[in-house]
Amino acid sequence: MADTDRGKFMRTESMANNTDRLITMLDLIEKRVEALREQAQAMEQEKDTLVSLLQQFNLQVDESSVSTGEREEITITADRLLCRCLTVDISVMTVRNQEQEAALGKTNKMLEELSQKVKNDTNGSKELVESYLNACLTEASGAVDRKFQAAIIECTADDQKKVRKHLREFLNFLESTESKVKDYKLTVE
Incomplete structure (x- = not known):
């Protein structure tokens, strides 16, 4: 080995292959992280949609032509569903x-x-x-x-x-x- 090569870092072919493999793994993990974020955002949107639907449902029941007893029963069920929906906490920062x-x-x-x-x-x-x-x-x-x-x-x-x-x-x-x-x-x- 010549004196000029002494002290220099030499990248071998096996190191390059190892680095490429690690980068490929990180790329795959990044795709999975993005997919996870997208799924969580979709779940957030679904929760928001359900909450909105239940709130609108309650407003429409108040104006509908059902009996007082039926209206009360429907409202209780809708409120129960709304409360259950609000217990789901999904967060994408x-x-x-x-x-x-x-x-x-x-x-x-x-x-x-x-x-x-x-x-x-x-x-x-x-x-x-x-x-x-x-x-x-x-x-x-x-x-x-x-x-x-x-x-x-x-x-x-x-x-x-x-x-x-x-x-x-x-x-x-x-x-x-x-x-x-x-x-x-x-x-x-």
């Missing part, structure tokens, strides 16, 4: 930097203000919610609230998806039960 935390805080504040505006004055509320939703879309189908758009753009992609989903659900809720707006929670956690 979204990693955020300080700027993203601040942006989510600002976005939630704007969503709370939107919710209050809609509760206090239902006239024009659908258009206002649509302008917030359009701010979340790459191709808006109408007016865009530019202040909200500036705030939501600074949020993480996961937060943007959640906000978009909540706004769509809120808009659907508005369209289906305009008189029951006061019961809807709009912020993202």
